[in-house]
Amino acid sequence: DTAVSQTPKYLVTQMGNDKSIKCEQNLGHDTMYWYKQDSKKFLKIMFSYNNKELIINETVPNRFSPKSPDKAHLNLHINSLELGDSAVYFCASSQDTGTITDTQYFGPGTRLTVL
Amino acid sequence: GQNIDQPTEMTATEGAIVQINCTYQTSGFNGLFWYQQHAGEAPTFLSYNVLDGLEEKGRFSSFLSRSKGYSYLLLKELQMKDSASYLCAAMDSNYQLIWGAGTKLIIKP
Numbered sequence: 001d002t003a004v005s006q007t008p009k010y011l012v013t014q015m016g017n018d019k020s021i022k023c024e025q026n027l028g029h030d031t032m033y034w035y036k037q038d039s040k041k042f043l044k045i046m047f048s049y050n051n052k053e054l055i056i057n058e059t060v061p062n063r064f065s066p067k068s069p070d071k072a073h074l075n076l077h078i079n080s081l082e083l084g085d086s087a088v089y090f091c092a093s094s095q096d097t098g099t100i101t102d103t104q105y106f107g108p109g110t111r112l113t114v115l
Numbered sequence: 116g117q118n119i120d121q122p123t124e125m126t127a128t129e130g131a132i133v134q135i136n137c138t139y140q141t142s143g144f145n146g147l148f149w150y151q152q153h154a155g156e157a158p159t160f161l162s163y164n165v166l167d168g169l170e171e172k173g174r175f176s177s178f179l180s181r182s183k184g185y186s187y188l189l190l191k192e193l194q195m196k197d198s199a200s201y202l203c204a205a206m207d208s209n210y211q212l213i214w215g216a217g218t219k220l221i222i223k224p
């Protein structure tokens with residue numbers, strides 16, 4: 001049973017296209033995240049979201065938008081893809097209990113290649 | 116500003132011991148996490164420290180000194196499967212994780 005799942009695992013597309021990456025967690029967690037990991041392997045937070053609040057990293061272009069149909073899903077939609085968007089995108093979730101033991105569980109990642 | 120520093124790469128020998136250091140500067144502090152990430156895979160949780168001292172978990176131990184803004188991950192009896200990147204992340208006062216760039220650990224026979 002996969003705790004955090006993402007689809008697709010690989011995504012190859014042309015510049016200018018619009019694409020979505022789906023994420024689902026079956027852990028009953030309240031908070032979900034999207035990260036971008038580039039070729040230098042630096043893990044960069046893009047969004048964190050629970051049913052109360054969306055926190056956006058101000059450096060993320062507005063071409064990127066999270067969409068949450070329900071508590072268990074947080075999809076990432078990207079408009080007008082650019083070459084620099086090529087990276088691995090990780091979804092993660094954590095139990096937002098307001099305590100400090102808020103371990104994040106990661107999905108397997110989606111490798112996006114923009115041609 | 117908030118910042119995490121850790122070495123970019125380290126090399127060690129199978130069966131040996133290696134210590135990966137991490138220093139952090141955050142607005143407030145709510146704990147220090149270590150994650151392991153094998154090439155092409157997702158990060159997985161290794162340890163969490165919020166109090167000063169050493170937490171031991173099998174071959175892996177993690178240490179924290181809050182006054183120094185310093186942590187280390189200690190790996191004993193190294194195995195080839197320990198070759199991976201090790202990510203240090205500090206949680207700030209808003210419970211947001213500030214991530215380091217990771218330390219790539221190379222294990223040689």
